[in-house]
Structure formats: C-alpha cells, structure tokens
Amino acid sequence: MTHSHPASSLIIGGAASSPRAPLPTLPPLALYIHIPWCVRKCPYCDFNSHTASPVLPEEEYVDALLADLDQDLHAVYGREISSIFFGGGTPSLFSAxxxxxxxxxxxxxxxxxxxxxxxxxxxxxxFEQEKFVAYRKLGINRLSIGIQSFQQQKLEALGRIHNGDEAVRAAGMARQAGFDxxxxxxxxxxxxxxxDDALSDLRQAIELKPTHISWYQLTLEPNTVFWNQxxxxxxxxxxxxxxxxxxxxxxxxxxxxxxxxxxxxxGRPARHNLNYWSFGDFIGIGAGxxxxxxxxxGRIVRTWKTRLPKDYLNPAKSFQAGEKALSNDEMPFEFLMNALRLTAGVESRLYPERTGLPLESLAEHRREAEQSGLMQVEPSxxxxxxxxQLFLNDLLQKFLS
Structure with missing residues (x-):
C-alpha cells in the first residue's frame, strides 16, 4: 500500500521563539499502535473507536500500519523501542x-x-481469552484488561458486553497463559x-492479584452518548x-x-505510561x-494521524493529518502537564534534558505554584x-505563558 504524503495536508505551527539548546541525549522511544474497532461503542467512550463489521480488514490494516511506520522511520533512525502499546478500540479483536x-x-x-x-x-x-496463549507466544508480555466493574447492573449501565464472571475468569486465564x-x-x-459498591469492585480486583490497577473516575466527555443523555x-x-x-x-x-x-x-508500574508521563518520545501509528x-x-514535534479508518485505509489519502513543532512558550505547560501527573513528579534535571530549555526559565511560575501550596518546595x-494533584488544572494554569 502506498500512501501519498502531500505537504498541503500538514499543519505546521508553533515555530520556536528562540533557538533551544540541542538535546544532550534523546529520551527513550516507545511505539503506540491504535486498532480502532470495538464490538460495540460504549456510551462513555470518547476514544477514536468504531463498531466493527463482522469481518475486520486485518490484512489491509496491518499493511497500512507498517507503511505508516515506514514514513516515520527517518525521524527515529538509530534508536531502539523500549515499549509497545496496542490501544483502541479493542486490539484483542485482531487475530494472533x-x-x-x-x-x-x-x-x-x-x-x-x-x-x-x-x-x-x-x-x-x-472470545478474546482463547487468544491469550497465542498472544503470549508472540512476545506480548503485558495485558491491560478492561473490566470497569464486576457488577452486572453497573456493566449494563456502562454498555459493557461482558459479565462479572467473565471478568474474573479473564484474569485467571491471563495468568494461565503466562502473563505474570x-x-x-x-x-x-x-x-x-x-x-460499598465501589469498594466491592476494588476488593474483587485486588483479590485477582494483578500487578497493576488503573482506577479512575467516570467523567462525562463531549461527543459521547453520556454527554448528550x-x-x-x-x-x-x-x-x-x-x-x-x-x-x-x-x-x-x-x-x-x-x-x-x-x-x-x-517494580510494576507501566513502563510505557511512565515514558509518556516523563516526556519521553513515542511514534503513533494507526487511525487517529x-x-x-x-x-x-532541539525541535520537538507532535504528530497526529488520519482519524477515520476508511480514510486511513484509503491509498489516496495521507496517513499523517498534521504536525506541530512545540514553541519555547508552550514547553513548560507541555512538559508539566505530563510530569505533574506522577505522584513523585520527576527529577528537575529532566526538564532541561527533555526540552533543551534552562530550568531557570520555570523559576518565577514555580515559585508562585509553591507559594500557593500546589507544588512541592524541593529543588531537585x-x-x-x-x-x-487534586487541583492539577489550577496548578498547570500557572505555567501557561
């Protein structure tokens, strides 16, 4: 599959206001692969996911993903990948x-x-559990299982198509398949x-002894069924x-x-996520x-890919929908929007290492954030x-130029 790459499809903006120092070392590199299909779209979901037809275009989509990656290779020559994350949609709809x-x-x-x-x-x-053994043999060494709740009434309210028993079995089968x-x-x-409902779910999850639990509050997002109803x-x-x-x-x-x-x-935090939160690099391939x-x-460039699967699979259209070079003014917010989500934050030296800007450029806003009790007074x-952490948006506002 050959996709054209017309320059007119790119949105290039945010030219740096002054040259940044060359980066002393490049950050770790990860790969995110988006597989956009689901059996059914959940009413709370604002991800780029689409209801699957009975037959998925697996062959064509894999061809497109590799062609998409080929177009990004020039920017990562000589580097290695430290983590890969298959997100979606429901990537486990794809065959091993x-x-x-x-x-x-x-x-x-x-x-x-x-x-x-x-x-x-x-x-x-x-349906997906049967594939776990085959996935493990491919070298996939970590699963992220979308449970959301173990209670039938709650699962129905969320539009989920599994039940609580299947959720419990999935964890056991993941372990049996060799996923530690x-x-x-x-x-x-x-x-x-x-x-009581919430703690019951949490106790059930803990009982299954996963190495990692993502536990987050349901929020109503625009462009979802829950937003409108x-x-x-x-x-x-x-x-x-x-x-x-x-x-x-x-x-x-x-x-x-x-x-x-x-x-x-x-010792079990998600390495892919840690890289993301600490302003590491990642290639993104797949629809959206x-x-x-x-x-x-010193240039740092964000890219985004064509969103609709039918457009992504169309050889006449470009994979890349746009790109944007981050300016010096945007850098504090962009870096801290990620780093401050980490409960321990990051070492101060990471800021100049990952942005090419001096730590002193944060000093004034940082002092203000410390004085208002939102940021720790810890030079290193x-x-x-x-x-x-509770008022992260308020904290980040202080670093907007």
Missing part, C-alpha cells in the same frame, strides 16, 4: 496471526530493547454507585469518600499510587494515533503537592 505479522514487521524496521514491554489492551469476553504482568482497568463514580452520577461527597477509601484500600494491599489513576505493585518526537537539534524535583 495479524498481530504476529505486525510485530515481526515492526522489529524488522526498528530494533527492540532486550527487555521491551509489549502491552495489549483486551476485553474480558471469552497484567493490569485491570476499573472505574468508579458510576451511575447510582454507592461507597447524562446518567445520574454520585454526589460529590460520595465521590470524595470513594476516592479516599479506595486509595487507602489499594495502599493497604501493596498497590502504590504513582500517577493520578495508576496503582502498581513494587498521536506521536511526539524529539530531534537532536518537579512535583505537585497532594493538593496540587
């Missing part, structure tokens, strides 16, 4: 054969780190959810009680919170995928206080 051909094609183009982390998002339906590292995705603040969500006081009690429960069972909604057993690449001369780290 298709994913195997894709991974082989990627590795022929870019070397893999010897300890590469390869994560696949999967749904708990029995897997995440369970769980939501709280669900329609009509009580504190909002369900009745718990009161703010209940949401606060759920958050506090849930965090205490996770901590008591050895799951340390390392990011706003991510909790991991010791985003990427961010640093260049030795850039980190939010507990209050700053």
């Amino acid at each position: 054969e298709a994913l195997g051909r894709l991974l082989k094609g990627v590795e022929q183009r870019i070397p893999f780190a010897h300890d590469i982390e390869i994560t696949l998002e999967a749904n708990p339906g029995t 590292n897997f995440n369970l995705d769980l939501m709280h603040g669900l329609p009509d959810q009580s504190l 909002p369900p009745v969500l718990p009161e703010d006081d209940t949401l606060w009680d759920i958050q506090e009690a849930g965090q205490a429960l996770l901590a008591a069972h050895g799951y340390a919170q390392y990011e706003v909604s991510a909790y991991a057993q010791p 995928a985003h990427g961010k690449l640093s260049h030795p001369d 780290r850039l980190a939010a206080t507990e209050r700053g």
